[in-house]
Amino acid sequence: MSQQVTLTIDGKQVTVPAGWTVVDAARVANVHIPVFCYHPKLEPVGMCRMCLVEVGLPERDRATGEIVRNEDGSPKIRFFPKLQTACTTYVQEGMVIRTTTEQVARARKDILEFLLTSHPLDCPICDKGGECPLQNLTMAYGPGTSRFPYEYKLHLEKRVPLGDLIILDRERCIICGRCVRFQAEIAEDPVLSLDGRGRATYIITTSDPPFDSYWSGNTTDICPVGALTTTDFRFDARPWEMHQAASLCNLCPVGCNIMFDIRREPELGGRFAVQRVMPRQNEYVNEIWICDKGRFAAYHFAQYGERLTQPLVRENGKLRPASWREALERVAQAFREAGSGLVTLASGRLSNEDLFNLARLTDHLGGRKVLDTFLAGGEWTDKVGLGRESDLAALGEGDAILVMASDLEEEAPIFWLRVKEAAQRGATLVVANPRPTKIERHAKHVLRYVYGEEGKVWEALLAGASEAAQALARAENLVIFYGQEGLDLATSDAVARAAARLLLTTGHAGKPNSGLVAVWPRNNDQGAWDMGFRPVADLADTLRQVKALYVVAADPAGDDPHLAAALEGADFLVVQDLFLTETAQRADVVLPAQAYIERGGTYTNALRRVQRFFPAVPPPEGPQPDFAIVAALARLLDLNLEGRSTAKGFEALAAQVPAYQGLTYKDLARVEEQFPLVSREVLDYTGTAYPNGQGLGVVLPNAVERGETVAPPEAPEFPVRAFQGLLAVPITRLYDRGTLVAWSDTLAPRLPEEAWVWVAPETARDLGLQDDATARLEIGDLAYTVRVRVNPAVPGGVVLVPRSVGVVLFTPVAVHLKAVVPAS
């Protein structure tokens, strides 16, 4: 426990850790000190002077250093002659703060009047109006009338696009610098800056493309005025018109806690619709931030995508609408005939309740449960994953983090943030990747290797000789993140085993704040593993042999033409999805499912925190929730599954899956006071992020904590992968053209338009390619036209191919890349 300091604020005694600012201490004491430039997550700068207070300290005798006492024995307090900024004053023992005096009230009024001389006060048309710190503080502390008519105010440009997502209103900006500091300190993309001086100070963006950051939306939350607005929400609705539904982002394995703001939408025929995504505080997961992908794409696919509305069955070679009864009976018939020839292919996009029902149904028929992924190791994250009380915020001095084969910011942006923060607090960061990534800026040790030689890295780490290996072994707590960059299924399995071995042999397994984290490609891959779904080495081969194939929330045919061909081998194909995917077009029966914003459930994130999401908007007529469809189907096959409530479904799951033993929705709903205190009443302090009143979720106990004996696995044999010639490696980029994000109009300008690849300058030279050239990429029997981008950060002899951007590539393979000679 760090040192505690007791001070008095407006007569209230409060004890807080040393090093806190007076503003933070006052917030905890429930005394409001208004702020504009200060934000508890940012370094204080004292720019706006809104937080002026009277500060007094116990007087000390100059000669003896003793505290001077009044006659009644209380310490004599000497107040500073002038007001002090509470945000740059740190708490001290015996300090006395006064915020209610005439002098303070006067100062606040003057500061506000001063700010308003160059603020348009166009609240009626301002998107922040109704949740605006400037508005609220003016009402609470400001002058009642203005001595400054509109014409004499500063008039500046009202619409300055800072990039494709954020629009700046220069007139409204009060130059608090929060956005600039957020980008520099938290996002570490210092792409905004203050330009000019005095009254002619403006916010500008210095990057090309402008405001080039995955975090830009957060600046609109912390901007204390309506100067920054998002293109997604601009002029869409007023804050007081919307109601809220707590949810989770489902676009990456972080599982950010979000809030959907909902109102009727004329564009959608007056239906209730999500208007915007806001972060919801969970200091264990996303703090008060979310990335731009979550903010600008988390609901669009459900709301604006071309959804399936009714079951379809194939008749005379064509899909025709059918009733649920007819469709389900056909499926049941086929499944009964298939028996153990059934394969259920599900993806980690489904909720735990859906996956549990699917697993039960598949087991009932003796079928096989297949997970649609190329990253293995889920049983090891279950065995030696982060322990029950884990909190990434607790990692610091003396702890170590290893990040292997993952470009964290691109794959799970919030993990990048949390790991970076741990490193800033003093944790030793070791990064192992064949190419530099953004997280490397904070690495103590960088282990560079060649794609395919992951085994050598692990050999060295397990031998414990290198400095990095010793740092990991010695660490108080050790967290290992591994992703799938450059790996195939077998290698990722070996990586997970090696990591588990390291954790177990160095005594880290089973400790809270230590463990293995897989940076899964999907949001609930961990849940899918826990429910018993497993990836298969050769999916095409598996698909070719099935009697009946049940594809849920996956699109093998759309992902890969080889799988599309393999699907021909399946006797009977059932697809359960939101959209008429490539696979659905080939199906015998298509079952329309509800989107996650229309129903409730739970997801297990990569930290193995089980979190609940709630129904946000009424479902369209027709589609049903996945777990209910499965339950209805099961009933026809003489199996009783929970199909009415997710809470009951979760109870059934908790009774059977060891890690979830005894958990209920009530446990997931537990909340606690988290610092900084977020409230919709005190918007100036943390911004417009929502507090968490719905539940922080629960971290599952790992197998060691459950009392199971977990023996360290043998040091794994890494598959020999000697690549010949040019190697193509799929990499994950945050913005791809995946099914879920492609429906977002907001994000569209940021999504890649064409297939492209990265190559190193020397590789480009060898291949006779220029930067920006068009080339032909041949992968096996498939060929693509791609744009070549030369990037010195790419290892030689390698083509980096972004996933889901037009090229079908899931694991590294040897390829050919040839210049396309333009037809002249």
Place this chain on the structure above:
Amino acid sequence: MFKELGALVKGLSVTFKSMFEPKVTFQYPEQKRPVKPRYRGRHVLRRYENGLERCIGCSLCAAACPADAIFVEAAENTDEERYSPGERYAAVYEINYLRCIFCGYCEDACPTQAIVLTDQYELSFTDRWDAIYTKERLLEPVPPGARPTPQKTEPGKFVNPIPEMPDFPEWKP
């Protein structure tokens, strides 16, 4: 018996007297009764003299409405297609007259005096949907000589969404 007769005469005398009193009923709809100056009837959305809409789509009327009768959806003006001064205008503006209680709070809340209640009281519908007045039905006609909205306007001219308030104190630097 005389007693009963007396009662009859008494009653008839009231009838007889009232025949010479001034009439209070009107032959509606041929004859219309004048309304009081502050009568509150159906709304109109007003325009400026140049034809631009006063409404800036701020939804304050909807917020003030105790009957939840108003729905506003805003959109963004450009100088190419301008509906109202400033950046914001009402793309959708609806009042549901099955809900409205003619309290006039919306008029009070409006920062631009765009929505006003008139003396129009002839509201009858044969269909529930007809009771929802859309922006087209609520907007007053374009003043003579002015252009309809959207207008193409001179850049930088209509930046202030809120008009000068006449009671604003005179102040010169």
